[in-house]
Every structure is written in C-alpha cells, then in structure tokens.
Amino acid sequence: MQGPLPGHPSVTPHVPVLIDAILRECAPITGVWVDGTLGAGGYTRAFLDAGAARVIGIDRDPLALQMAQGWAAPYGDRLRLVAGTFSDLDTLAGEPLDGVVLDLGVSSMQLDQAERGFSFLRDGPLDMRMGQSGPTAADMVNGAEESVLADILYIYGEERASRRIARAIVAAREVQPITTTLRLAEIVARCLPRPKPGQSHPATRSFQAIRIAVNAEFSELAEGLAAAERAVRPGGLLAVVTFHSLEDRIVKRFLQLASGQEANANRYAPARTDITARWDLVTRRAVAPDDAEVARNPRARSAKLRVARRTAAPAVALAATDLGLPDAGPTDIRPKGRR
DSSP states (O other): OOOOBTTBTTSOOOOOTTHHHHHHHHOSOOSEEEESOOTTSHHHHHHHHHTOSEEEEEESOHHHHHHHTTTOGGGGGGEEEEESOGGGHHHHHOSOEEEEEEEOSOOHHHHTOGGGOOOSSSOOBSOOOSSSOSOOHHHHHHHSOHHHHHHHHHHHHOOTTHHHHHHHHHHHHHHSOOOBHHHHHHHHHTTSOOOOTTOOOTTHHHHHHHHHHHTTHHHHHHHHHHHHHHHEEEEEEEEEEEOSHHHHHHHHHHHHHHHTOOOOSOTTSOOOOOOOOSEEESSSSOBOOOHHHHHHOGGGTTOEEEEEEEOSSOOOOOOHHHHTOOOOOOOOOSOGGGO
C-alpha cells in the first residue's frame, strides 16, 4: 500500500491488486523486468523488494512518472522510468527481459482524481485520457455519430441499452455540449432502471466503454502481448492482471493460441500437431483474489491473473481476428469545429 499522491492529499492509497499471487506464481523474482503499467508503482516496488535486479517502469501517463520521483531514489539504477505505451515495451526496454507484468484498465490514482474525468462519482471535465494527449471523452461524446456511440457502448461496454443511451446523448448535446462526468452519468442513468442495493452504478458500463475507445485499450493490449513475446527471453515470465471479461478474453485467447491449448473447433477433426508452444501456462486457470483481499480492496473484486512462461520458440505475429478483439469500427470522434 502506498501513501497519498504528492499534491493530492485527498487521493486514497493505492493497493496493488493480486500482488501476493503474482509474487507467488512468478517466484523467484530475478533478473530484469518490465512493469508496463507503472501507475503508482505498486508492482514495481514489490518486484524490486522481492529480488529483481532491475525494473523498467513504463507508463503513458506523465503524472505516474512525476509521482515516481517521490519514491524512486532509494532504488538507484535498479529502476529506470520510461514514458511510453506498453505496446512498445520491447523497443522501450531495449534488452531481453526476464519478465513482464501488466496491470490493465484504469488505475486507482486516475479514478480518484476528479480532474482526470474517469469517474462518475466525482464531477470533473469529461477527459478519460490515460496519456493526456489526443481527443478526449468529451470529444467522443459530442462528436461521434449516434450509431458509432451505440456501437462503442454495446461492443466495449456490453451495454444492452446502448441505442437508447446513444439517442439520449445526442439529444442532450444538441441542447448543450456534454463536458462533465456527472452530466454524462445523469444522462445515462435516466435511460436505465434505478439500481437495486448492491448493484453497480447505471453508468458503469458506459464509462468503461468510452474510456476503452478513447485510449484504444484493446488494440494496445494485443500489441503489448505481442511485444512481450518478442522481448521475454526463454524461461522468462508474463503476468497479466485484467479487470473485466473482455480484457481477460483477449489474454486467455492469446495464451491459448501461443501455448497450443486452443480447443479443437471440430471434435471430429484430428488434433493439431503442428503447433510449437511459444508460452507454457503457469496458471492453468485465471487466479482471482480471495475474500480477504476483496475485503481490504473492493476494487480487486473483478481482477483475474494469468501467468505464462516463455519457451525458445520464435515469436509469431497474430492478427486482431485471431485474438477476437472487440472492434467498434473506425471513428472520427472530434466535434466538427475541431477536426
């Protein structure tokens, strides 16, 4: 657990999700690792403290790298901080790796800062950019065609009321542009039944979908898995923590294909024997947090961990269709005046 962010005393401490399980499944921790989603540094510090010779911490969020200046000094040259996306982790690392760890989705520090625009629980500008560059969520919400918005909500958020919500968004933005998180959350909530006790906020799926689209998260994940395959040396490890079914489905599919564990599409067809495994599965099933961890950190509730070990087989490029990447199609999400 880490303390409040510098300059943000109201931000809650960051709790690294499934860190005990990661350290257990990846033990012993040695050599050079990449933490492709540095965030508040929970995984990086845990790996350095567990015995990693060096960790290369990568993040596209400038704030994550700025925050690290407050805790990085004691690790000296065992820690290297790099600005960039984990889809380029092999290039950014510049050397063979003994392991890669990826903690997907939005980080606690991003959710907890209203000015980042990720949360429907705090009013702030409708932003949602992890890297703080490029079109914002407000650009998408105010600029995308109704059909495009509906596809984004349905495909990336699995929102069954996607068409109704998209129609309401377009109607609302014609009256006044939608620029804040609470206004968007209210528009979405009016389209759905009032949640029962214990159910998630009505805007949860819509906010997830828009965030994924703004940050191209699924293509970034696919490219990051491919980059890890190119960078990790034989015997090295890949550990990935996901937070919803669409992410986990991509990681599971990648590891099935790469390990030769893909189920036969036709039970009458002969088993394939031409697959050379590029990864061996360390966790045969996804590892979930136990009740004690969920009690300590409710955000861990939906987390799943998958770990695999690299073989000596050459890396193979996979197409998006191979991984079943959800795709809402090409979009121009900026308002007309800003194209």
